[in-house]
Amino acid sequence: MNFIVTGISKGVGLEITKVLISKGHTIFGISRNSSAELDELRKTYPENLKWRSYDLTDHRSIRDELFKSFIGLKTEIHGYVNNAALAYDDIITNLNNDPLEKMFKVNVYSPFNITKNVIRSMLLHQIKGSIVHLSSISVHTGYKGLSMYASTKGALEAFSKNTAREWGSLGIRSNTIVAGFMETEMSSTLSDKQRNRIFERTSLKKPTSLNSVAKTVAYLLEEDSISITGQNIHVDSGTI
């Protein structure tokens, strides 16, 4: 099957790409920059991994640049993984509008526009596809400094649930994965003390495994999850 995955150059996006390729799927991957690991993967799987550099702060050129030029309107799309995200963290009294707007463009406006085009493609090709948004545990459990970031993910959870209701009659599904804190670049600015405090709040007392998140994404994209839609699936080491 053909899947669009954003933010594939590193972290969980790269892991999702690896898992989906290992299952024989074709990935239309998007990220601002490549990385040594992504370059290697592209060399190994030139047929299964197609990549385009795109800056998702530009939510208005998505149709032309990604769907017409990169993927091609004739290509069947079976699923979309919205993984790319910016994390602008600060306390609310320090709110700065430039990074705030940039984050909303990448985390919210672009995914909405990609979803629009994905559903339109599924309508054209009669595909009962699956959409998976990566959300964050910060939506459900407050963390100091993450109010603005968490609100972008909360927007995605609402969007996903309503997507599921709106398009369910055509067999199109939408779910979010509520990921816990992972050891990725996004959380690399945390101090060891902050990190340990976060992990102490989980049942498993561990960071969330990237591979566990990636395999849950694959599950939600594939046929085995055919009756699951409109859900938030927590993959968060049991942050309860």
Place this chain on the structure above:
Amino acid sequence: MNLESIKTIINTVLQNRGKQEVESISESTELRDDVGFDSLDLAELTVRIEAEFDVDVFEDGIVNTVGDILAKLK
């Protein structure tokens, strides 16, 4: 672009939805009331017209009749 090609696209959508196909249409045919399209059917109609003519007929306003579609494609 003519009525016949619009009719073909309308009937493709109706067929995909398991709905009764239309035998004839005119410029005054109402897409909701006469053809029986709901908003999701209209969405599929939009993408099928766009795939053929590269025009998003619903992008900048409300389209009610077959004539409205023809006007957008001119």
